[in-house]
Amino acid sequence: MKRLGVLGWPVAHSRSPRMHNAALAELGLKDWHYQRLPAPPEVFEETVRALPASGFVGANVTIPHKEAALALADESTAAARAIGAANTLTFSHDGAIHAANTDAPGFVAALAGVDVDPAGRTALVLGAGGSARGIVYALREAGAARVSVWNRTPERAAALAADLGVEAAHRPAAADLLVNCTSVGLADGEFKELPLDADALGTYATVADLVYRDGGTGLIAQARRRGCTVVDGLEVLVRQGALSFEAWTGLPAPVDAMRDAARGANPDAHDPGTSDPSDRRTADARRPGR
Incomplete structure (x- = not known):
């Protein structure tokens, strides 16, 4: 085996x-x-x-x-x-x-699936963990005009930005593309811990959320309602x-x-994976899961 x-x-x-x-x-x-x-x-x-x-x-x-x-x-x-x-x-x-x-080429492929090319576009990435590093690198290598990184701990955003040659954002900035690389929304679907509200989502042409959960995330649902092109986790x-x-x-x-x-078509047919019951806590790292 x-x-x-x-x-x-x-x-x-x-x-x-x-x-x-x-x-x-x-x-x-x-x-x-x-x-x-x-x-x-x-x-x-x-x-x-x-x-x-x-x-x-x-x-x-x-x-x-x-x-x-x-x-x-x-x-x-x-x-x-x-x-x-x-x-x-x-x-x-x-x-x-x-x-x-x-993560990096996979994200670019997901964007291509909705006919979004990052080249020449601006992007705001929320988060500064391992997933965010992959997304920032992908956007930079794909030719994005500007990539900004926000994190609730500004020092982490600054460190990632310095490592990958992009900008650190002290507050959300206008951009063509918004990418959530935190784990906000994993537990309850809400995105109130992110530094933006539902009305602000309409300023982004494309919204991507690396989090996924049953019923979808609130971020993706609100972005759809505001006419954004969306890429879900x-x-x-x-x-x-x-x-x-x-x-x-x-x-x-x-x-x-x-x-x-x-996406759940015949969800029990190929899901024999098991995990320890103790592994059912909410992520503290604020990064998305696989």
């Missing part, structure tokens, strides 16, 4: 097992299995290093481990090093750990997941099957 999984804390909400197991079934890979891997920060490195000996080929990484995943890797892509975070780990036969970041999940899947299996990802599973 070849094993895959998603490492996070919390990770009980993740739809990655449903999505990836649907893809494995679609391609007839019956000897592969994808599962949740709840890992508190204090045991993250120990957990990762034990995976290859347990039959794991690779793993996705979500809150709050993306920067730690890059730090422990034996090898990493140039993009992951530039971003400073990794969301995809691949294990070699000798146990070596390779780190990559599919499930589409970003699918696009980055497809790239991870291809890296592990060497096969083209069945994106439509992954999307159907992630």
Whole structure:
């Protein structure tokens, strides 16, 4: 059995097992299995290093481990090093750990799916964690005219901006594209903790929310009501997941099957992943999950 999984804390909400197991079934890979891997920060490195000996080929990484995943890797892509975070780990036969970041190209693919090209556009990114680093890098590399970063801790926004050569915003600024890379909305769907109100959303042509939850997030619902083009967290999940899947299996990802599973079509068919009941707390890191 070849094993895959998603490492996070919390990770009980993740739809990655449903999505990836649907893809494995679609391609007839019956000897592969994808599962949740709840890992508190204090045991993250120990957990990762034990995976290859347990039959794991690779793993996705979500809150709050993306920067730690890059730090422990034996090898990493140039993009992951530039971003400073990794969301995809691949294990070699000798146990070596390779780190990559599919958040960045996955996000650009999700934008392309709604005919949005970041080139020449302005963007405001909310958050300064591992996911935000990937999105900022993606927008910069795609040719965005200006990228601004806001975080409730200004020092974190300033550090990310300095690392990636973009601007730190002390307050929300007008932009063509708004991207929520915090975990606000994960627990209750509301976005009142973000530094903007519903009426302000209409000033952004496109709104993307990396958070996903049953019933959708309030941010995406309000953006739709105001006529914005929207990209929700499930589409970003699918696009980055497809790239991870291809890296592990060497096969083209069945994106439509992954999307159907992630969005809940026949939700019980491919979701055998389980997690520890203790892994049901609200994220404190204010970053989105997988």
